[in-house]
Structures are given as structure tokens and as C-alpha cells.
Amino acid sequence: MGILSVQDVNKSFGGLKALSHVNLDVEEGTVHAIIGPNGAGKSTLLNCFVGRLEPDSGSVTFADRSLLGIRPYEINQIGIARVFQTPEIFADLTLIDNVMIPAFAKRDGDFKVNMWRSVANEKGVRGKAMAMLEDVGLDKKAEQIAGQLSRGDKRRLELAMCLVQEPKLLLLDEPTAGMARADTNNTIDLLKLISKRGITMVVIEHDMHVVFSLADRISVLAQGTVIVEDVPEKIKGNPKVQEAYLGGAHL
Amino acid sequence: MVETFKKYSDAILMLVFIAAVLAGPVILEPVGAGYPDLLQKFAIYGIFALGFNILLGLTGYLSFGHAAFLGVGSYTTVWAFKLLSMNPLPALVFSVLTAGLFSLLIGWISLRRTGIYFSILTLAFAQMCYNLAYSVLTPITNGETGLQLSQSDPRILDTAFGRDYGAVLPSSDLFGIEMTGYPGFYFCGVLLIICFYIALRIFRSPFGLMLQGVKSNQNRMNYTGLNTRPYALAAFVISGMYAGLAGGLLAVTDPLAGAERMQWTASGEVVLMTILGGAGTLLGPVIGAGVIKYAENIFSAFNEGTLLSAFSFLPETLQHIAVSVTGLFVGEGWHLTLGVLFMVIVIFLPGGLMEGVNRIINLFRRSTGGGGEGSAQAAPQPAE
Ligand SMILES: Nc1ncnc2c1ncn2[C@@H]1O[C@H](COP(=O)(O)OP(=O)(O)OP(=O)(O)O)[C@@H](O)[C@H]1O
Ligand SMILES: [Mg+2]
Numbered sequence: 001m002g003i004l005s006v007q008d009v010n011k012s013f014g015g016l017k018a019l020s021h022v023n024l025d026v027e028e029g030t031v032h033a034i035i036g037p038n039g040a041g042k043s044t045l046l047n048c049f050v051g052r053l054e055p056d057s058g059s060v061t062f063a064d065r066s067l068l069g070i071r072p073y074e075i076n077q078i079g080i081a082r083v084f085q086t087p088e089i090f091a092d093l094t095l096i097d098n099v100m101i102p103a104f105a106k107r108d109g110d111f112k113v114n115m116w117r118s119v120a121n122e123k124g125v126r127g128k129a130m131a132m133l134e135d136v137g138l139d140k141k142a143e144q145i146a147g148q149l150s151r152g153d154k155r156r157l158e159l160a161m162c163l164v165q166e167p168k169l170l171l172l173d174e175p176t177a178g179m180a181r182a183d184t185n186n187t188i189d190l191l192k193l194i195s196k197r198g199i200t201m202v203v204i205e206h207d208m209h210v211v212f213s214l215a216d217r218i219s220v221l222a223q224g225t226v227i228v229e230d231v232p233e234k235i236k237g238n239p240k241v242q243e244a245y246l247g248g249a250h251l
Numbered sequence: 252m253v254e255t256f257k258k259y260s261d262a263i264l265m266l267v268f269i270a271a272v273l274a275g276p277v278i279l280e281p282v283g284a285g286y287p288d289l290l291q292k293f294a295i296y297g298i299f300a301l302g303f304n305i306l307l308g309l310t311g312y313l314s315f316g317h318a319a320f321l322g323v324g325s326y327t328t329v330w331a332f333k334l335l336s337m338n339p340l341p342a343l344v345f346s347v348l349t350a351g352l353f354s355l356l357i358g359w360i361s362l363r364r365t366g367i368y369f370s371i372l373t374l375a376f377a378q379m380c381y382n383l384a385y386s387v388l389t390p391i392t393n394g395e396t397g398l399q400l401s402q403s404d405p406r407i408l409d410t411a412f413g414r415d416y417g418a419v420l421p422s423s424d425l426f427g428i429e430m431t432g433y434p435g436f437y438f439c440g441v442l443l444i445i446c447f448y449i450a451l452r453i454f455r456s457p458f459g460l461m462l463q464g465v466k467s468n469q470n471r472m473n474y475t476g477l478n479t480r481p482y483a484l485a486a487f488v489i490s491g492m493y494a495g496l497a498g499g500l501l502a503v504t505d506p507l508a509g510a511e512r513m514q515w516t517a518s519g520e521v522v523l524m525t526i527l528g529g530a531g532t533l534l535g536p537v538i539g540a541g542v543i544k545y546a547e548n549i550f551s552a553f554n555e556g557t558l559l560s561a562f563s564f565l566p567e568t569l570q571h572i573a574v575s576v577t578g579l580f581v582g583e584g585w586h587l588t589l590g591v592l593f594m595v596i597v598i599f600l601p602g603g604l605m606e607g608v609n610r611i612i613n614l615f616r617r618s619t620g621g622g623g624e625g626s627a628q629a630a631p632q633p634a635e
Contacts, residue, residue, distance in 0.1 A: 050474060076476030088474065090467035101464045102475045104457050110478040113485055115458040122457065161475065 003028040003200055004049070004169060009058030011044055011224075018044045019055070020224045026169075026217075031191075031201045033211045036221035037245060042204045043085055045221070046171050049202075050082050051075050062169060073110050079168035083175055085204075087154040089161065091147035095138055098146050099129035099160050106165040132164040133157075135190060137183075152179035156187065163194060170194070172203045176210050188213050212236075220244060261451060264533070268447055272440045276433070284545055287436040292548075293541045294439035295500045298446045300524040300536035302493020305453060307522070308531035310486045311466030313370050315518050316357065316377030320350040320491040322384065322513035324498025326391065329398045329508045336408035337421050339430060339438070339503040343496060350495020351488055358487035362480055365469070377518055384510035397509035423503045430503050439500055446493060447537070453489070454533060462486050494521075523589065527596050529603030538604055543589065550588050553581035 006024035010017070018041045026032040034042050047053040049060055051072040060067045067075055076082075081102075090098045103125045108114065119126075133139040136156040141149070146157060155175060162170060175191070176184040188210055195201060195214070205211045211218065212232050219229040222244040228235065235241055271278065272294070279285045284293075299321060306312055324346040331342035361372040384392040392398055400420055409416075423430040430438055453459045464472050465479050465486075472479045502508050511517075520543065528539025555578060562573045580588045600606045 071478075072473040073476050073478050076474055082474055084474075088468060088471040090464055090471060092467050093463060097460060097463070100457075101460060101472075101477075104461070105476040108457070110476055111481045113458050115453045115456045117457055118452075118455050119457055119460055120455065125457075161471075165476070 002026045003063055004202070005059075005061045006045075006048075007059045007061075009045070009048060009055045009060065011041075011048065011053060011055045017224050019048070022058070022221075022224070022226055024219060024226070024229075026200060026202060028200055029195075029198045030216040031195050031203060031214045033203045033205060033215035033218045034221055035205065035208075035211055035218060040221040041224040042221055043173055046082065046173055046202070046204065049075075049171060050080060076105070076165075076167075077110055080171065081162035081165050081167035081169075082171040083155070083158050083162055083173060085173040085177070087151070087158045089146050089154055089158050091145075093146060094143050095133060095146055095149075095157055096126070096129055096142040098157055099132055099164050100125055102161045103129050103132075103164045129164055132160045135163070136160045137186060150178075152183050155179060156183070159187070159190070167199060169200045169202070172201060172205075174204055174206060176205065176207055184210065261455065265448060265451065268534070269444055272444055273437075275440065276436070282545070284548070287432045289544070289548055290436045291439050291500075291504055292544045294436065294443040295497050295504070296521075296524065296540035296544050297443050297537040298439075298500070299494055299497035299521050300528065300540040301443075301446050301450050302490040302497070303521045304490075304525050304530060304532075304536040305450060305462075305493070306486045306490040307525055308536070309454070309459060309462035309466060310483050312362070312365070312483055312487065313522065314361075314373040314487070314490070315370050315515065315522065316361075316373030316375075316380075317490065317494050317521055318513045318515070318517035319357070319377040319380040320354055320494035321498035321501070321517060322380065322508070322510065323350045323353050324495035324500075325502040325508035325512055326384075326398055326498075327495070328499040328502035329400065329506055330391075332400055332406070332421075332423065332502075332506055333404040334407065336406055337414075337416070337423050338408070339423050339425055339499075341408070342423075342503065343442075343499045346495045346499030346502075347492045348495075350498065351492045354488045354491020354494075355484070358484050358491065362483050362487065374515060374518070377513060378515060381510055381513040381515075384513060392508070392510060395510075397507050400506050423506060435504055439504070442496065442500065443537075446496070447533075451533060458482075458485075523593055527593060527603055529605030532603070532605040535603050535605040542604070546589065546592065547585060550581045550585035551583070555582075 002025040004024070004026040006022060009019055009022040011019040022041075022045060024032070024045075034045065036042055044053065048055045049067060051067070051070060051074075054068060062078060062080060065078065090101065100119065100122075107125060130139060130142065133142055136159055138153060138156060138160065141153070146154070149157060155178065159175060176187050179187065184207065191201065191203075191214055201214075203211070203214060215232050217229065218232055218235045219226050220235065220241050221227070227240050227244060228238050230238070275290050275293070276285045276287070279290065284290070299317075303314070303317055306314060327346040327349040328339075328342040331345045335341055357373065357376045361369050361376065364372060385394055402416070402418065402420060406421075425434075425438060428434045461477060461482050464477065465482050469479050498512065501512070524539040524543050525536045526539070527542060528537065529535025555574065558574045558577055558581070559570065562570045565573060578584070580591075596603060602609075
């Protein structure tokens with residue numbers, strides 16, 4: 001069994017069955033991509049991993065620990081970080097503050113009243129945050145207010161905020177949407193580098209170039225069910241997948 | 252050069268603040284505010300607003316019930332005077348602690364909600380305290396008359412140390428220094444400086460950064476492994492303790508505690524002070540408190556006689572019209588002036604007076620060609 005294990009998960013919104021009998025097994029240190037048409041239930045599935053949604057039935061475990069019924073901040077403290085489909089950043093703080101907050105969360109835990117220390121003297125945390133901004137190519141903008149960034153830059157910032165925590169599992173919901181080609185390629189390189197460090201990743205992506213450059217395995221989701229799960233080479237030619245994508249225009 | 256300035260800017264800010272407070276009587280003399288009673292009010296309400304800003308300015312939670320903690324602070328101080336000693340120090344320690352306990356309880360419940368529901372919960376709690384003070388709690392609060400000192404109070408510490416006030420009603424003194432006049436002001440002033448220093452440390456600390464995170468994006472905080480509730484609660488309790496200290500000081504300078512101190516208008520006033528000065532800035536709330544207390548002092552002092560003489564240059568009918576119109580805004584009606592002032596600020600300077608100051612500084616920098624990378628951080632712009 002892999003580090004992240006999803007068994008028979010179901011989730012309905014009123015009459016809409018967003019997920020039905022979903023199984024997923026992610027091996028430690030691999031990149032697992034989830035693809036599928038719009039509204040397939042990809043984001044819903046990630047929401048079930050981080051405590052944003054509670055599945056109606058089924059189980060989700062990470063390193064043999066159930067992720068159901070515990071709160072988002074506890075899930076993060078276990079070592080799971082998430083990049084959202086619409087970037088969730090601290091829009092009115094500077095980039096460096098944006099990255100320092102998660103770095104403090106990693107160092108100090110979910111709550112600490114350290115009001116006599118000075119952020120300016122936290123050289124270690126600051127250095128780590130700055131290095132992370134450099135990795136995503138935002139170090140020049142460190143003192144800017146995050147809300148003023150372009151959509152692509154916001155994504156890279158959010159990625160930096162997750163990576164600075166050195167998570168064990170990184171969940172990415174369309175990490176390159178809204179990015180220019182060059183930025184997309186930089187992001188792919190960065191994610192490859194991170195994957196080499198042994199961080200497990202689950203990536204939702206519409207951009208097949210990204211998916212095939214990164215993924216070790218791919219699950220195809222359509223109308224709430226996993227229709228195929230296989231290695232990338234086998235996914236490309238799979239007729240079921242072509243059908244789900246209406247003639248395979250995307251492939 | 253710019254870097255060194257940045258490094259020491261907080262130290263400079265602190266020194267300027269200390270100098271301004273200590274020289275307050277001289278600085279404010281030209282505007283007619285250089286006398287201890289008013290200065291003392293500036294300092295006390297400055298403390299109240301400083302604390303309130305730690306909640307509103309950093310976490311974004313808008314409480315409409317902080318007057319309850321002000322009132323609790325006053326009652327506690329008067330009780331400490333009655334039971335223990337006329338020395339303000341133990342009284343203030345108890346005020347801060349009791350207000351802290353109250354805010355822990357009220358905050359713990361109110362923080363189950365955010366936004367407008369949080370505000371309404373705090374308002375409801377404060378009104379509850381206000382009503383209880385007038386009814387069931389009369390044995391503690393002495394109802395409408397207010398809690399007062401009396402000659403027969405036990406004052407066990409004073410008695411133990413052989414301090415006897417004789418047949419007169421005692422007044423508060425710090426080891427023999429009477430807490431009235433200039434000593435009274437400097438006592439409050441020193442506490443204001445200490446409170447400002449603590450606020451500065453909080454603003455610059457990792458804890459303060461987390462509070463800003465709470466204001467900015469609670470969702471992100473949660474998915475970043477941070478438990479937002481205790482952060483907001485800590486800020487709430489700290490601001491409650493500041494309010495307790497301010498309430499205690501009000502009773503030190505005038506040993507009487509009444510329930511009207513807990514009324515919602517008093518809660519609203521601290522909101523106005525903070526926003527008027529600039530929520531989220533360090534100096535803003537203190538300036539806002541000063542401006543409002545100064546305006547109150549000026550405008551509420553006007554009466555029909557002064558108005559009539561002010562408009563005596565006009566023909567009689569015009570004079571009477573002018574007097575009856577302006578009369579609405581002064582004396583008892585000075586709150587109307589406050590309302591207008593507040594609207595003007597919120598519409599034209601949403602960042603408060605501090606935004607205005609920053610704009611002027613930036614203008615000056617641009618015209619002298621200085622600034623560049625060292626230019627002051629732009630005040631948050633209002634949404635278009
Ligand atoms: N909170 C919610 N309440 C009601 N319906 C929801 C909710 N969240 C998602 N849905 C519905 O569930 C279905 C799956 O949505 P989901 O966001 O998981 O799709 P997705 O695969 O991420 O699509 P996309 O590629 O567009 O991001 C959609 O029909 C959506 O409208
Ligand atoms: Mg989605």
C-alpha cells in the first residue's frame with residue numbers, strides 16, 4: 001500500500017454524484033497525475049484529502065493515518081501541503097512575509113505566542129524563505145505586495161509557500177494554469193527537482209505537456225469515477241481516455 | 252544609509268514617541284491642550300486604542316464590545332482601592348488581570364463566528380455587562396450611583412503599612428505622589444510609552460505576522476498548518492487587557508466607576524479612534540484617540556453664549572440662523588461633528604490620518620527627488 005491511499009470514496013452534492021467509488025494509491029516518492037474533463041471531480045477529490053470536504057463514505061489514509069475528521073491545519077502539520085486551483089495567498093502582505101508565515105508554521109507548530117522575538121532577527125527563517133522565492137524566480141519581487149502579482153506569479157508564490165514547509169506530500173491543483181509557456185517550463189523543472197528530493201506529489205493538470213513530463217502514474221477521472229489508472233505511455237493510446245476527452249482533442 | 256535607517260527606524264520611532272509624550276505639555280500648549288487633565292485623557296484613551304488596534308488592525312476582527320473591558324477595569328481598580336490600597340499599582344495589575352479573564356471568556360465565545368456575526372456577539376456581550384451592572388450586579392457595581400470610595404473602606408494594605416487618610420476621602424497616590432495634575436499625567440504617559448513599546452514588539456514579531464495572516468486569508472492560514480482561533484483569541488485578550496488598564500487608569504485619576512463607561516457608545520468611540528487614526532498602523536490609534544478627545548473637549552465646551560458672540564459680526568437674523576445651525580454641532584451635539592469628521596476621513600482617507608501623513612511624506616520625497624528604494628511603504632489603497 002502506498003503512502004496515500006484512497007479507498008472507495010463517495011461524495012455527493014445534493015443529487016450530484018461528484019465522486020463515486022474512487023480508489024487511488026500513491027507510492028511514496030512518485031508523482032501521480034489526475035486528469036479528466038472539467039467537472040470530473042478532480043478538485044473535489046483533493047478537497048477530501050485536506051479536510052475541506054468530508055467524503056460521504058470511504059477512507060483516506062496518509063502513512064497509515066486516517067485523514068478524515070481531522071482539521072485542515074492538523075493535516076498540514078502531518079506534512080501535506082496544497083496549492084489551490086485559485087491561488088490562496090496573503091494578498092495584502094509582501095511576498096517574503098507570505099513565504100515566512102508557512103516557514104514559521106513548520107518551525108513553531110500550529111500556535112505559538114512568540115511576541116518578544118523580532119521577525120527581522122529570524123535570519124534562519126528569512127533565509128529559507130528568500131531561497132525559496134529565488135527557486136521560483138520571485139526573489140526580485142520579495143518586498144512587493146502579493147496582491148499585485150500576475151496570476152502566474154501568484155501560483156508560483158503559492159508553490160513557494162508550500163515548498164518552504166518541505167512537505168511529505170504536495171497536492172497541486174493545476175499548478176501551471178494561467179502561466180506563460182516559459183514559466184510553465186520553469187515550473188516543470190522545479191517540480192522535477194522537488195520530486196527528485198523524494199517529495200510525493202499529486203498533480204491535477206489539464207496541460208498534457210506538464211502531465212507527461214512529470215507523472216509516474218496517471219489516473220483518469222470522468223464523471224466522478226476513475227476510468228483508467230496506468231503509466232503515462234499506456235494512457236496515451238487508451239481508447240477509454242480518448243472517449244472521455246471527446247475524441248481525444250487534448251491528447 | 253537607507254539600510255541603516257531601516258535597521259534603526261523602530262528605535263527612532265520609539266525615541267520620537269517617548270520624547271513626544273514627555274514633552275506633551277509643551278507641544279500641545281499652542282493648541283490649548285497643554286493641561287494635565289486633558290493630556291491624561293489622551294494618554295488613557297491612547298492606551299485603549301493601541302490595544303484595540305492589536306485586534307482590529309492586525310487580525311481584522313471588529314469588536315463592538317470593548318467598552319465592557321474598560322468598565323471592568325474601572326470597577327476592579329475602585330474595588331482594589333477600597334479593599335487593598337490607594338496605590339495605583341496593585342489596582343492596575345488586578346484591572347489588567349480581570350479584564351484579561353473577561354476577554355478570554357467573551358472572546359472564546361464570540362470568536363466562534365467571524366465578520367459581522369462576531370461584531371454583533373461582542374456588542375451583545377457588552378450590552379449584557381452594561382445591563383447587569385445596573386441590575387443584578389448592583390452589590391458589586393453600586394448601580395446607577397456608581398462605585399465610590401468611602402472613608403470606612405478597609406484598605407487592608409494601607410492599614411497594615413500604617414497609612415491613614417484621616418477623616419477625608421482618600422485619593423490615589425503612588426508612594427506619596429498624588430495621581431492628579433502633572434504627576435498623574437506622567438504616570439499615565441509612562442504607561443502609554445510601555446504599552447506602545449509592547450505593541451511595537453507585537454507588530455514586529457512572528458506572532459504579529461501570524462495575526463496579519465489571520466486578517467489577510469484565514470483559509471490559507473488553515474491549509475498552512477496554523478490554528479487561527481487561538482491566534483485571534485490571543486489578540487482579543489491582549490486588547491482586552493489594554494482596555495482593562497485604560498479603564499483602571501480612568502478610575503485612578505477619578506476614583507469613581509459607573510456603568511455608562513460600558514455603554515455601546517464607548518465601544519463605538521474606540522472603533523472611531525482606531526479607524527480615524529489608521530487601523531493597522533502603530534501611531535494612528537494614539538493620534539486618533541488624541542484628535543477625538545481634543546475635538547470632544549473643544550466642541551462640547553461651546554454653548555449658545557460663545558456662539559452668539561462668535562457670530563456677532565452678522566446682522567441679527569443671520570446671527571440667529573448661524574447660531575442655531577452651528578449649535579447642532581457643538582455642546583451636547585458634538586457627536587454630530589465627530590460623525591461628519593469620521594465620514595470625511597473614511598471617504599477621502601480610508602487608511603486614516605496616518606495615510607494622509609504618508610501621502611504628504613511621499614509627495615515631499617518625490618518633489619525632492621529622494622526616496623527611491625527607501626520610500627515609505629505605500630499605504631494600502633482602497634479597492635477601486
Ligand atoms: N461545494 C460544492 N457544492 C456543490 N457542488 C459542487 C461543489 N464543489 C464541486 N461541485 C460540483 O462537483 C462537480 C465536480 O467539481 P470539481 O470542482 O471537483 O471538478 P474538477 O474536476 O476539478 O473540474 P475543473 O477541471 O473544472 O477544475 C462539478 O459538477 C461541480 O459543480
Ligand atoms: Mg478543479
